Amino acid sequence: MVRSTETSATSESVPEEQTTGCYVYGVVPAEIEVDAEARGVGDPPTPVRSLQHGRIAALVSDVSLDRPLGTPHDLLAHEELLDAAAAEVPVLPLRFGAVITDDEAVVEEFLRPNHDEFVAALEELEGRAQYVVKGRYVEDAVFTEILEENPEAARLRDEIRDLPEDATRNERIQLGEMIHEAIAAKREADTAELIEQVDELSVLSVVRQPSHEQDAVHVALLIETSRQAELEQVMEELGRRWADRITLRLLGPLAAYDFVMTRQGDEGWD
Amino acid sequence: MTVQPAGGGAAERRTGSGLADVIDSILDKGLVIDAYVGISLVGIELLSIDARITVASVDTYLRFAEAVNRLDLTDKSKPGLPELVQSVKGGDQAPPEPPEPQKLQKPKTVIQGSLESAGERLGDLTDERDDGRRKKLRRTERPEEG
Structure with a gap:
């Protein structure tokens, strides 16, 4: 049986001309610092950043939208970043392939409305x-x-x-x-x-x-x-x-x- | 969202070991962004990854049959009873060295070989993690704590 991980959804709000998006890896406590050397998915890979809101932060990197994701490098980059985080702090991993229009939308639509829920889940994972x-x-x-x-x-x-x-x-x-x-x-x-x-x-x-x-x-x-x-x-x-x-x-x-x-x-x- | 056991992943695939391990984890597990984000979700094309569910097939059965047919059961490494008895007798005359491993000399070598390599494998993995990966992120001090 073959399962293909096809495009999940297409949003009307994405302008036709948009060429980059914000790839989201997972959610961590706000007080983490990402190594300047850390690189994410995509070719060429771009630096990983953290976008903070309240007590939480999303780990993200810019990604070009004109190329499909899912090369071995992409898959490894996604997991390696999350596993590196998990060794230090609690982390809520996202399924591979999550892209949001821009930094502001990550904060306003992803982190802000779900803040308390994510905080509670991170607390459950603390030290684990x-x-x-x-x-x-x-x-x-x-x-x-x-x-x-x-x-x-x-x-x-x-x-x-x-x-x-x-x-x-x-x-x-x-x-x-x-x-x-x-x-x-x-x-x-x-x-x-x-x-x-x-x-x-x-x-x-x-x-x-x-x-x-x-x-x-x-x-x-x-x-x-x-x-x-x-x-x-x-x-x-x-x-x-x-x-x-x-x-x-x-x-x-x-x-x-x-x-x-x-x-x-x-x-x-x- | 809650932290609890998710259902086991059904779709999997064999490739190089590192990548196979990754595929087992990140394609069908983890939080689904669609449940949290609406209008700003960007649908990006994902390379389709053929993930196989391990189901029993005729091919599997034929492969198993071939594998057991290849086995040479006469070449057992386990000692038969006479061998054992002989070793025990020998043990009686020998000085009181550690008696247990002496009895099963041939298998001892075999088992120890695999044992060491298993130990190495575990060691390698943990070392690998210690070396590189943890450096990507570190926790900063929380001002409110303390």
Whole structure:
């Protein structure tokens, strides 16, 4: 299935001749200082600025409107800026691709009307950041494990192994489906174990959809940044225990992409 | 808006590891600007990114079948019972060195190899973050605090 991230909306208020817009990355507390070297999306990338209103600020940069956004550089620039912010301060990340006409509109239409809501959300995130744990099954190890645990699969494999592929297509599909189901069951069990291991550490957790057919675990955690060392220790231990069957990675601190929710009961503007 | 677990992202894609991680996070998660801004929203064209939902397909099944057919189960690295017994006997005669790893010599090497690399991976990631990324922003003093 293909999902394309097409243009979200077109505004009548944008003059035809407008060639630049204000790209918005996210919302942070007002008292942050952006490094003069920080560059954002677009080609060439422009400096990142902060637009303040009251106790909050939007991280923005100018972007040319005559070129589509979404190159690898654009995607990385968006996340790297937000993750760098998340390592220091609470941050409300926007979904990739948010552009507003100009600085004034960012303040007047985005920050001012939503000030209190954003302040409250930032307070909830104070001292916390997102971490993502990704684990991928080690191919041969997991398949060996599965054959050892599933006599039926092992029998089928032995039966068709030395036969020509064309003659055994249905059996191969059947075998593959058994493997697939076994991996799904393992994923569920291993994810449950991971969640149990980090339960005491995490404020919130979300099990993400697998992004690969051999994904073992894919979980987003909201954690007090002061407990990062504890999280790393738990992951080291789990990684050691799983070393021969799962390759484990820990990403973070990241912006809380999985834990900010667009306000309810508002599906956006028509 | 509230801070709470959002629904898991459904659409994903495989590319280089760094970019794949980014795509997992920023395309379908985070606040949606449309819910907060009306007339000043600029619709900019976004490059369409083919994001695949991981669904089981016949291709997947055939790939799995091929992978298990390739496995050589006779070449197991785990020690059989006789090997174990032998090692234990050897352990009795040997001086009281750490006995546990001695028993499983062959697998020990294998496991330790993967273990070290897993440790390195975790270390690399955290180091990387410490080095560059945090420098982009810093918190200034809040006058009202203190």
